[in-house]
Amino acid sequence: MSDLDTLLKELADIKARISALEEREARCKADILELMQEEGIEKDAGPYGSIRIQRRSEKDYGKEVKAMEKELKAAKKLKDDLGDFTIVKTTSSLVFTPISPEELF
Numbered sequence: 001m002s003d004l005d006t007l008l009k010e011l012a013d014i015k016a017r018i019s020a021l022e023e024r025e026a027r028c029k030a031d032i033l034e035l036m037q038e039e040g041i042e043k044d045a046g047p048y049g050s051i052r053i054q055r056r057s058e059k060d061y062g063k064e065v066k067a068m069e070k071e072l073k074a075a076k077k078l079k080d081d082l083g084d085f086t087i088v089k090t091t092s093s094l095v096f097t098p099i100s101p102e103e104l105f
Contacts, residue, residue: 012098 036044036053043052079085 008096011096015096015098 032051033053036042036051041053043050045051
């Protein structure tokens, strides 16, 4: 197995563990939120860190702003399609797409 294959396998294993941990984190946060709401607790702190309930409002700016946003998006797409833009900076990053378990066998 080449060094690249070894590293790719390690990356696949890491991504799978991260995905499983993110699912556990989401369930744990949901359970904590439910308990806090049942107890009427807004924030708390303990030996492992602090927690608080954060509320985010969904905002509606009205038809005029939505139309402006739509127009801006269309203008940007047109500029992209025509190549009428200036590249300010380019960065490189690795994109990893693991194969599904079904593809393994």
